[in-house]
């Protein structure tokens with residue numbers, strides 16, 4: 001698929017600028033080149049935004065915020081509904097652009113746009129559900145309640161692997177909550193961000209809402225500025241644990257808020273009574289989907305020794321049957337990794353796997369063709385305690401298969417790592433499933449029974465514990481992070497009774 005035709009379908013002639021507050025700004029930073037990972041060839045280039053561009057965009061966003069926060073939430077939601085409509089209209093073209101720019105297969109590109117549409121729909125409904133509670137006051141003739149107000153500009157920093165949906169989880173909710181957004185996408189996916197920003201312009205301009213959605217395509221320094229900038233009360237960061245730790249501490253030092261969605265090291269436990277068909281499909285999709293580059297991708301499998309042999313055999317067959325190739329080609333299930341560096345990391349990881357006693361059962365090498373292709377890889381691993389490589393997340397389709405004696409051992413090993421994003425168990429035992437979901441079970445933000453670790457729906461709150469950062473985005477009550485809570489008490493009587501019965505006589 002030629003880039004020109006994908007962008008043309010989205011109504012974009014040329015891409016040159018990397019920043020927008022509703023209109024494009026002439027940025028002057030170094031060139032950011034977007035590359036098609038399936039060919040290694042450039043797709044386009046634009047001038048990066050720098051700190052001064054950020055300052056300018058923030059100033060305009062703050063002006064918009066002063067007005068936007070006073071529009072009724074259902075009216076704000078109406079504009080998010082329009083954005084959802086535009087995403088529906090351009091679903092195929094935008095999905096293709098995701099495929100061309102980051103290498104996900106067509107179905108996953110389309111699904112990502114679907115996820116953006118879904119969160120817009122969710123946010124539209126939320127526009128009439130930003131509920132606060134009313135509490136009984138202990139004082140006579142007093143009314144006590146809480147209300148939720150818009151927070152201000154939200155900094156959204158996203159990763160290459162989900163070039164649109166993670167922005168949408170944050171931006172659609174933030175906009176309905178009355179906030180304005182400054183988005184720094186991954187420099188590996190700038191064209192996708194530009195295309196989405198263009199749709200934002202179309203949704204917002206006619207209703208005089210430019211500046212609700214702003215874009216800053218820049219390098220790490222722009223992200224650092226967002227973390228430091230006191231006028232950005234909330235920074236939502238998706239990326240590595242190392243960078244997230246630095247963003248989190250920088251934001252905390254100025255007493256700002258951060259939503260951190262960092263690395264996972266997601267495990268599937270397969271018990272002896274597991275429905276094996278489901279387990280094989282769930283593990284294979286979890287490992288190979290998005291070429292192993294989701295934060296929810298399956299990295300570790302703990303198989304009860306009674307079923308390990310049969311499971312291994314079936315996984316070897318499933319992995320070997322996965323067609324790797326051009327992500328837009330029919331029948332291909334795994335596209336390329338995102339960059340040459342990602343292929344190097346895959347190879348470095350496999351060298352350590354072999355050094356540490358892992359046995360590659362299928363895959364284990366890069367493919368001899370242009371672009372950044374690698375084979376989905378299944379590794380038979382020794383005990384996790386003596387296999388340190390399994391404690392780190394490698395963003396590639398590599399799965400470690402461990403044999404365990406019991407559910408207890410699987411749980412202990414699953415939870416032993418520092419990350420805590422997603423987890424799953426395959427079993428027909430109600431008691432085992434409930435044990436897994438109990439307070440003494442999986443310690444992850446996501447815990448599934450008889451389905452894999454990846455592919456969460458937007459209706460739930462998404463995020464994880466421990467080094468995954470503790471943030472929650474998307475559905476459930478994640479919206480509360482994007483607003484400020486105000487507790488209010490109104491005295492409608494003629495006296496001033498004090499709480500807790502304090503007596504304070506004044507003549």
Ligand code: UN1
Nearest residue numbers: 162294295296454455456
């Ligand atoms: C991510 O990789 O950062 O649950 C998010 C999933 C997707 C989101 C992935 N809905 O796999």
